Amino acid sequence: MDFNYTDEQNALRDTLARFIAKDYPFEARRTLAKSDAGFSRDHWEQFAELGLLALPFPEDFGGMNGNAVDTLLVMEALGRGLVLEPYLSTVIVAGGLIRDAGSDAQKEAILPAIAGGELMLALAHYEPGARYEVSRVNTVAKPDGNGWKLSGAKAVVLGGGAADKLLVSANTGKGISLFLVDSKAAGLTVRSYVTQDGGRAAEVRLDNVAVKTDALVGPEGGALPIIERALDYGIAAMCAESVGIMAALDEATLEYLKTRKQFGQPIGRFQALQHRMVDMVIATEQSRSMAMMAAVKADSTDAAERRRAISAAKAYIGQQARFVGQQAVQLHGGMGVVDELNVSHYFKRLTMIELTFGNTDHHLGLFSDTLLAA
Amino acid sequence: MDLNYTPEEQAFRAEVRAFVTGHLPADISAKVKSGKRLHKDDFVRWQKVLHAKGWGATMWPTKFGGTGWSAVQQHIFEEECADAGAPLQLPFGLKMVAPVIQAFGNQGQKDYFLPRIVDGTDWWCQGYSEPGSGSDLASLKTRAENKGDHYVVNGQKTWNTLGQYADWIFCLVRTSSEGRAQEGISFLLIDMDTPGITVRSIIMNDGEHEINEVWFEDVKVPVENLVGEENKGWTYAKFLLGHERTGIAGVGRSKAQLKHLKDIARKETSGGRPLIEDARFRDRIAQVELELMALEITNMRVLSAEKEKKAPGPEASILKIKGSEIQQTIAELQMHALGHYALPWLQEALDPAWHGVPVGADYAAPLSGHYFNYRKTTIYGGSNEIQKNIIAQMILGL
Numbered sequence: 001m002d003f004n005y006t007d008e009q010n011a012l013r014d015t016l017a018r019f020i021a022k023d024y025p026f027e028a029r030r031t032l033a034k035s036d037a038g039f040s041r042d043h044w045e046q047f048a049e050l051g052l053l054a055l056p057f058p059e060d061f062g063g064m065n066g067n068a069v070d071t072l073l074v075m076e077a078l079g080r081g082l083v084l085e086p087y088l089s090t091v092i093v094a095g096g097l098i099r100d101a102g103s104d105a106q107k108e109a110i111l112p113a114i115a116g117g118e119l120m121l122a123l124a125h126y127e128p129g130a131r132y133e134v135s136r137v138n139t140v141a142k143p144d145g146n147g148w149k150l151s152g153a154k155a156v157v158l159g160g161g162a163a164d165k166l167l168v169s170a171n172t173g174k175g176i177s178l179f180l181v182d183s184k185a186a187g188l189t190v191r192s193y194v195t196q197d198g199g200r201a202a203e204v205r206l207d208n209v210a211v212k213t214d215a216l217v218g219p220e221g222g223a224l225p226i227i228e229r230a231l232d233y234g235i236a237a238m239c240a241e242s243v244g245i246m247a248a249l250d251e252a253t254l255e256y257l258k259t260r261k262q263f264g265q266p267i268g269r270f271q272a273l274q275h276r277m278v279d280m281v282i283a284t285e286q287s288r289s290m291a292m293m294a295a296v297k298a299d300s301t302d303a304a305e306r307r308r309a310i311s312a313a314k315a316y317i318g319q320q321a322r323f324v325g326q327q328a329v330q331l332h333g334g335m336g337v338v339d340e341l342n343v344s345h346y347f348k349r350l351t352m353i354e355l356t357f358g359n360t361d362h363h364l365g366l367f368s369d370t371l372l373a374a
Numbered sequence: 375m376d377l378n379y380t381p382e383e384q385a386f387r388a389e390v391r392a393f394v395t396g397h398l399p400a401d402i403s404a405k406v407k408s409g410k411r412l413h414k415d416d417f418v419r420w421q422k423v424l425h426a427k428g429w430g431a432t433m434w435p436t437k438f439g440g441t442g443w444s445a446v447q448q449h450i451f452e453e454e455c456a457d458a459g460a461p462l463q464l465p466f467g468l469k470m471v472a473p474v475i476q477a478f479g480n481q482g483q484k485d486y487f488l489p490r491i492v493d494g495t496d497w498w499c500q501g502y503s504e505p506g507s508g509s510d511l512a513s514l515k516t517r518a519e520n521k522g523d524h525y526v527v528n529g530q531k532t533w534n535t536l537g538q539y540a541d542w543i544f545c546l547v548r549t550s551s552e553g554r555a556q557e558g559i560s561f562l563l564i565d566m567d568t569p570g571i572t573v574r575s576i577i578m579n580d581g582e583h584e585i586n587e588v589w590f591e592d593v594k595v596p597v598e599n600l601v602g603e604e605n606k607g608w609t610y611a612k613f614l615l616g617h618e619r620t621g622i623a624g625v626g627r628s629k630a631q632l633k634h635l636k637d638i639a640r641k642e643t644s645g646g647r648p649l650i651e652d653a654r655f656r657d658r659i660a661q662v663e664l665e666l667m668a669l670e671i672t673n674m675r676v677l678s679a680e681k682e683k684k685a686p687g688p689e690a691s692i693l694k695i696k697g698s699e700i701q702q703t704i705a706e707l708q709m710h711a712l713g714h715y716a717l718p719w720l721q722e723a724l725d726p727a728w729h730g731v732p733v734g735a736d737y738a739a740p741l742s743g744h745y746f747n748y749r750k751t752t753i754y755g756g757s758n759e760i761q762k763n764i765i766a767q768m769i770l771g772l
Contacts, residue, residue, distance in 0.1 A: 001376060001377055001674065002375055254772075269772070274766035274770075275766070277772065278770070281769070282695065282765075286665070286668040286696065289672040290667065292375065293377055293671055296376070296378065312663075312664055316665075364657060364661070368656050368660035372650065
């Protein structure tokens with residue numbers, strides 16, 4: 001075991017911290033969130049220049065061979081900056097899926113394009129009515145000459161509106177399979193909308209959308225473990241993002257306790273508030289530990305071990321993030337509930353993370369059920 | 375950063391496991407695993423076994439006869455000892471007074487006391503709290519008058535854990551009433567056989583004799599037994615409490631207790647099915663396991679960082695708070711797993727020599743008492759509220 005970052009990782013962290021502080025100020029972010037696209041292509045190009053878009057991919061495909069800890073550092077920084085660009089959906093989830101399960105031709109076509117900032121991707125998997133059940137797929141893929149025709153509906157596809165291609169799960173009769181679908185394909189409807197945290201997601205409808213044979217990603221009928229792995233990788237990343245946000249909220253709240261005066265003294269002199277602040281810091285440090293574990297286990301080749309660790313981290317960090325978010329708002333008093341201060345935006349992002357890719361109850365249940373196995 | 379155990383660490387674990395399972399006396403581990411009462415001899419025998427192997431003081435630097443192990447190695451050692459059912463190595467000598475002697479004691483004190491701690495010769499107890507000085511420890515009133523070649527000590531200490539067995543007590547005493555309360559405190563080592571010392575038992579809520587009051591009436595203590603400088607004892611006292619806090623995270627023991635809890639939940643039944651199939655109860659086990667998973671990593675993060683700084687910082691308070699809460703929750707769930715069989719109080723069943731018929735399951739007898747007893751964990755070593763004050767002041771600057 002080793003708890004130290006390498007020199008390269010420390011350098012990466014410093015670079016990201018500078019970028020967020022200089023190029024991602026809160027006011028500009030607030031304006032950006034209200035723009036049509038909801039994010040900035042210029043930032044995306046900067047990400048490409050910084051190597052962030054190439055980070056988790058193999059060198060052979062234009063990547064930088066980054067590991068789970070590198071991703072942890074990036075996501076923490078993106079969390080602190082409340083970054084709106086679809087890094088999680090394009091690079092982590094969909095990019096990670098192609099990296100882990102794509103054919104060489106697919107990797108060659110997609111990974112360098114993501115790394116260069118030219119291609120955005122999104123995973124369209126969850127369905128209306130399926131809630132968080134990963135194995136429930138009603139979208140169908142019917143064989144059709146030289147390929148398939150896909151029909152069905154996909155729910156809350158993160159980054160779906162900006163994506164050039166969607167990774168769509170569908171049942172072929174042999175089981176759940178994955179297909180790369182061009183976002184301009186005939187029969188595809190993407191209804192993009194703003195999410196509570198200022199991000200973008202979409203409802204996707206497929207009506208006999210035709211794809212070719214080479215659109216299939218991974219084995220026909222064998223996509224479920226691939227999807228689970230990609231979602232777990234995304235969850236690990238969101239855990240790290242949560243920790244970045246929690247640390248930022250702790251700092252903001254501590255600063256507020258030291259400067260806000262009532263009854264003739266800084267409110268941080270009151271023990272009731274001091275202890276609450278301490279509980280927030282403890283929650284953040286414990287969450288940081290869990291995010292580290294999730295990052296390391298997300299790479300595990302033992303699927304059961306990986307699943308258990310990821311659900312543990314998602315459930316635990318969900319609870320702790322809810323506590324930190326709610327208490328940061330509470331300790332800021334009225335300032336905690338207004339739009340002009342970053343606190344409410346951090347709180348909203350944490351809250352939406354808790355509800356994404358399985359909420360706390362869902363993952364606590366999955367983790368709890370592993371106790372049944374002796 | 376890598377949270378996986380290296381091949382060297384895995385080999386180390388195998389070595390520790392082989393030694394501990396091979397040399398831990400079976401009668402002792404049987405007592406520990408079944409929650410029976412332990413006697414002085416059980417602790418001392420195990421300490422001597424470890425000392426013979428050179429593992430008597432895993433947390434000490436090598437120059438004082440310790441192993442000089444890394445934080446990860448110590449964690450592995452504690453986990454393996456707990457899993458095998460070894461008794462806790464009592465902290466009062468090894469983890470409390472010894473680091474103070476190492477850091478602030480003179481050569482004579484180091485030469486005399488440290489070997490006797492690590493080889494199990496001396497049993498130490500702690501003379502900190504007083505009836506009027508709990509959380510406000512610096513208000514302590516036990517006086518030590520400097521008479522030239524000796525001090526005369528008068529006063530009363532309390533909550534002296536296992537003081538009934540102690541050969542020595544380390545005491546915070548007042549040597550001056552000048553200035554702030556913290557500035558007139560000294561750190562004295564006192565032989566428990568000295569005339570004028572009286573030990574009175576305090577029976578705890580589980581009916582057991584674990585703690586005591588110690589009375590001092592004109593007790594003569596040679597000045598050589600002063601550690602460091604007179605009136606500087608508060609500095610040493612805080613240093614010691616930092617060491618105590620890291621010890622009581624208790625991750626290894628909590629993992630063993632969690633395993634025990636799961637075993638019980640598989641054996642107990644509810645509605646004709648194993649209790650663990652009851653999602654409402656299982657989720658409570660899952661919840662405490664999550665806390666423990668996080669603490670295990672936090673613990674090693676903090677200890678690894680401290681290794682580089684050489685002394686525990688205020689971060690140790692986080693470990694104390696979470697560690698004690700987890701220990702209490704597991705004890706609570708173990709008791710609740712028994713259902714109405716938590717009610718019978720068979721204190722005689724805790725006696726290793728008792729071979730009567732148990733009421734309910736054979737693992738039931740100690741669990742409720744353990745729950746009641748473990749309410750102490752959020753109180754001792756500086757209550758968790760005091761720990762939060764420490765974090766607020768020392769880390770957050772509030």
